[in-house]
Amino acid sequence: MNDKRTTSPRRRRVLSGLGAASLATVLLPRARAAVAPLPVEPWSQQPGEPGLWHPYGLPSDFEKDVVRRISRPPAMPGATSTLTPLGDLFGAITPNGLVYERHHGGVPLIDPAQHRFVIHGLVKQAREFTLDDLMRFPSVSRVHFLECSGNTASEWKGPSGLPVQMTHGLLSCCEWTGVPLSTVLDEVGVAPEAKWFLAEGSDAAAMTRSIPLAKGLDDALLVYAQNGEHLRPENGYPLRLLLPGFEGNTNIKWLRRIKLAAEPFMTREETSKYTDLQADGLARQFVFEMDAKSVITRPSAGQHLGGPGFYPVSGLAWSGRGCITRVEVSMDGGKTWRDATLQGPVQSKAATRFEAGWHWDGAPADLQSRATDETGYVQPTRDALVAARGLNSYYHYNGIQNWQVAANGEIRNA
Amino acid sequence: MTGVTIAHAASPYDLGKPIDAARLSAWNIDVSPDGRGLPPGSGDVAHGRAVFAARCAMCHGAVGQGGVGDPLVGGAGTLASAKPVKTVGSYWPYATTLFDYIHRAMPYDHPESLSADEVYAVTAFVLNLNGIVPENARLDAHSLPKVRMPNRDGFVPDPRPARP
Numbered sequence: 001m002n003d004k005r006t007t008s009p010r011r012r013r014v015l016s017g018l019g020a021a022s023l024a025t026v027l028l029p030r031a032r033a034a035v036a037p038l039p040v041e042p043w044s045q046q047p048g049e050p051g052l053w054h055p056y057g058l059p060s061d062f063e064k065d066v067v068r069r070i071s072r073p074p075a076m077p078g079a080t081s082t083l084t085p086l087g088d089l090f091g092a093i094t095p096n097g098l099v100y101e102r103h104h105g106g107v108p109l110i111d112p113a114q115h116r117f118v119i120h121g122l123v124k125q126a127r128e129f130t131l132d133d134l135m136r137f138p139s140v141s142r143v144h145f146l147e148c149s150g151n152t153a154s155e156w157k158g159p160s161g162l163p164v165q166m167t168h169g170l171l172s173c174c175e176w177t178g179v180p181l182s183t184v185l186d187e188v189g190v191a192p193e194a195k196w197f198l199a200e201g202s203d204a205a206a207m208t209r210s211i212p213l214a215k216g217l218d219d220a221l222l223v224y225a226q227n228g229e230h231l232r233p234e235n236g237y238p239l240r241l242l243l244p245g246f247e248g249n250t251n252i253k254w255l256r257r258i259k260l261a262a263e264p265f266m267t268r269e270e271t272s273k274y275t276d277l278q279a280d281g282l283a284r285q286f287v288f289e290m291d292a293k294s295v296i297t298r299p300s301a302g303q304h305l306g307g308p309g310f311y312p313v314s315g316l317a318w319s320g321r322g323c324i325t326r327v328e329v330s331m332d333g334g335k336t337w338r339d340a341t342l343q344g345p346v347q348s349k350a351a352t353r354f355e356a357g358w359h360w361d362g363a364p365a366d367l368q369s370r371a372t373d374e375t376g377y378v379q380p381t382r383d384a385l386v387a388a389r390g391l392n393s394y395y396h397y398n399g400i401q402n403w404q405v406a407a408n409g410e411i412r413n414a
Numbered sequence: 415m416t417g418v419t420i421a422h423a424a425s426p427y428d429l430g431k432p433i434d435a436a437r438l439s440a441w442n443i444d445v446s447p448d449g450r451g452l453p454p455g456s457g458d459v460a461h462g463r464a465v466f467a468a469r470c471a472m473c474h475g476a477v478g479q480g481g482v483g484d485p486l487v488g489g490a491g492t493l494a495s496a497k498p499v500k501t502v503g504s505y506w507p508y509a510t511t512l513f514d515y516i517h518r519a520m521p522y523d524h525p526e527s528l529s530a531d532e533v534y535a536v537t538a539f540v541l542n543l544n545g546i547v548p549e550n551a552r553l554d555a556h557s558l559p560k561v562r563m564p565n566r567d568g569f570v571p572d573p574r575p576a577r578p
Contacts, residue, residue, distance in 0.1 A: 075482040076522060105519065118433055118441065128437070129430035136429055187425045198444055204525050206518040208444060257441055266447045266508045268515035272500065275569060281494030283505075285569040321575070375575065388578035392498050 063088075068098055071154075071166050078106025078204065081148065083169025086297045092316065092343070092351045093143070094172035096227050101234045102148050102170065105204030108254055112230075112238035117222070121197070121259035124189025131238050134222060137179035137187075142221065142244070143350040145173040145318045147290050149247040149274060149395040155382065156397055159414045163302035167401065167413065168295045173318070173351035176242050178223030181216045181258075190217075194260040198267070199241050202256035209250045210264035211243065215288070219244045219349075222255065245320030245349040246288045247395075249274055279390030290320035292379050293398035294327055294354070294371035305409035308362035313340070314355045319373035323347065326372040327354040333366030333402060334381070340369070348374075365405040443526075445514035449559030452513065456554035457535025459542045465532050466539050469521045478502075478543045483522070487543045490564065503544025507569055509561040512537045534558070 059066065066088040074080035082101040084094055094100075101107075112131045120126035148170035154160040155167060194213055201207040211220075221242040224231060231237040236253030243250050249269060264270070264286070276284040294317035299305055313331075317324045323346050328337040340356035354369065371379045380388075382399035389396075404414040435442070445451040467476070473483030478501075480486070489499025502512060517533045519525050528536065534553045541547040547561060 079522075105522070105525070118438060120433065120438060120442075125425070126433050126438070127425070127430040128433040133429045137427060183427075187427060187429065189425075200441075200444070204519070204522075206443075206525065208514075208518070259442075259444065261446070263446065263448075265444055265514075266511055267444075268511055268519075271508065271511055271569075272502075272506050277493060277498055277500070278570075279494065281498075282568055282570050283493075284572050287572045287574075289574070291574070377575065380578065384578070391496070 066098070068100065069165060069169070071162075079104050081150075081170055083165050084172050085165045086168055086171065086295070086316065087164045087300050087303060089297070090353075092173055092353045093227065094174060094351075096174070096229065096232050096235075099146070099172040099174060099226070099232065099235050100148065100170050102150075102248060103203070103205075103234070104207055107234045108203045109233055110202065110238060110254060115202070115238050115256070117239055117256055117258075119184060119188045119258045119260070121261050122191035122194035123185075123260055124191065127188050129184075131224065134179055134184075134239065135224060137183055139177055139179055140221065141175050141177040141225075142219075142242075143173065143175045143347050144242065144244045145171060145290075145320075145349065145351045146242075146248050146251060147171045147293075147318070147320075149249065149287070149290070151248075152293075152397040152399075152401075153394050155399060155401070156386070156391055156393070158382075159402065161301075161413050163413065164295060164297055164300040164401075167301075168297075170248070171316070171318070171351070173316075174226040175228070176221060176223040177225035177228075178221045178242065181220035181222055181241075182218070184222060185216060190260065193262050196261050196264050198257070198259040198261065198265050199250070199252040199255060200257040200259075201252045201254045203254050207249070207252055207269065208265065208267040209252060209269050210261075210267060210286075211246075211250060212286075212288075213260065215243055215246070216258075243288075245290060245322075247274060247290060250288065274395060276389065276393040276395050278393065284393075287396060288320075290318075291396065291398045292319035292321070292324065292371045292373040292377050293317070294324075294369040294379055295401045296329070296367050296369050296403060299367065299405065299411050300403050301411050301413035303411050305360065305405065305411070307409065308360050311358050311360055312355050313358045313367060313369075314353065315369050316351045317342075317354055317369070317371040318349075318351045319371065319375075319377070320349055321377065322349065322374040324352045324371055325374050327352075328370045328372075329354075329356045330368045330370070331358060331365045334368050334370075334400065337370065360405070362407060364407055367403045367405060368400050370400050443514075443518055445510045445517075447508045447510050447559065449510060449555055452510070452555035452558060453530040454555065455530035455534055456552055457531050457533070457538055458552040459535075459538045459547070459549055461531070462535035462537070462539025462542070465528070465536050469528070470536065473522060478540060486540050493565075493568065501544070502540055503546060503564065505565050505568070507563055507566045509537065509541060509546070509563055510559055512540060513558060 068082040151170035223242045241252045296315035327340045340354040343353040478486035489504035538553045
């Protein structure tokens with residue numbers, strides 16, 4: 001550190017060129033109480049870990065709490081969900097190791113060389129494909145969210161008190177690479193009477209869903225990669241179906257078979273599960289699209305504000321029907337709203353990061369976000385959703401989420 | 415395999431290879447509501463009682479009341495109440511789904527291990543527990559699709575986006 005008392009000839013010339021007031025300003029710092037200088041840390045004084053210390057890189061140990069979590073221990077270890085730590089993430093893309101899981105029969109560990117994929121039924125020529133075959137088709141890469149239709153079911157009857165990972169964590173967004181299903185359907189030839197297809201996984205649950213053929217011919221993908229690398233085992237390695245904007249369960253993992261037919265198959269998943277019970281006792285079936293939804297991830301319940309001042313209010317918005325066109329935020333529990341900035345690129349059926357600046361005055365506040373999508377649909381309040389669906393729908397909860405900020409900076413889901 | 419027309423156009427990329435019914439046979443196990451896909455075989459309630467006790471009761475309870483696994487029995491008339499109970503008897507629209515699901519996914523620890531006869535039998539037993547088939551019922555590919563579930567008309571199409 002320089003000795004302030006040393007004055008070089010150049011410094012004397014500079015000082016003599018300053019006015020008296022400036023001289024006083026220059027002299028004043030020496031009169032302040034001494035503060036500890038910034039330390040030279042141990043890591044600056046010796047070489048660090050070698051390159052390739054982790055052939056597959058991992059986050060810093062200081063990020064060890066940023067992991068998937070489960071909401072309760074499952075009855076069967078393989079029939080469970082794990083939740084993305086949304087409150088600790090940035091941008092719109094979910095890192096592969098944190099993409100949420102929902103399984104019915106555990107995660108199969110599949111040798112890609114052994115895996116086969118078949119399209120049959122109402123087709124001109126049934127075919128089987130190896131993974132290599134599928135990777136030889138012309139490929140596309142698309143950014144899309146994936147959301148379990150049971151996401152946020154905790155909030156139907158009012159604020160659950162849970163933090164954002166637990167309330168909204170069955171949501172992730174990746175860049176998916178694969179071949180459009182329409183390309184492979186061209187390969188086998190679709191019979192004119194085909195209107196639906198069964199998609200089946202090769203896990204222990206042999207999970208099946210019936211999908212309208214129109215979706216298969218539209219933007220459905222057979223994907224083998226997420227965020228630049230092959231699918232993770234828990235997300236469907238080596239092959240999964242990707243139906244942009246549709247309920248998570250329809251995006252069949254460990255995909256082995258597609259069968260075209262004239263009628264839906266009425267599988268267990270689309271009858272006894274994934275149907276939405278109304279107040280009148282009837283249940284909606286084939287509820288595919290995930291409606292527009294948003295949530296503030298930071299600041300959110302369980303986090304803490306240090307004191308009054310400027311904070312970015314940041315979160316995610318997404319819609320299964322297209323692009324998010326607007327996100328509004330409220331700091332007073334929905335009485336007044338203003339637009340947040342959307343961080344581009346805004347992509348269709350993909351998560352979009354929004355952010356709004358907030359000068360917190362230290363008074364209690366209620367933070368909310370509200371998304372609008374390109375169809376003009378506006379994310380509803382919980383009350384509006386319950387009025388439309390009743391309290392036993394379970395699936396497809398997309399109500400506006402409130403985070404209550406106390407004067408001491410504590411934030412609660414209340 | 416159904417509905418394959420004889421002539422086929424050349425495939426644009428000629429990737430993959432043709433597959434026939436024989437090679438597909440172990441995978442082509444799905445059952446439709448009209449009964450297509452149901453295999454040969456049959457099973458009655460009495461045999462189903464024995465298979466259930468040995469392979470199902472540890473998760474679903476001795477009389478299907480639930481436990482670690484879902485309840486299979488009960489809940490009739492509760493769907494419009496504040497506390498609906500959705501079981502095979504109160505909620506499932508098709509009996510064929512029961513065969514399809516048991517065959518492909520159950521028992522949880524060893525799916526696809528039950529024979530076709532055993533799956534027909536367990537299906538009959540679960541339906542009998544719910545009062546849907548009588549004690550002397552024997553089910554097969556002919557009779558199972560004829561079973562009409564109490565909640566057969568309990569489903570409506572998705573009214574969105576026209577209605578919330």
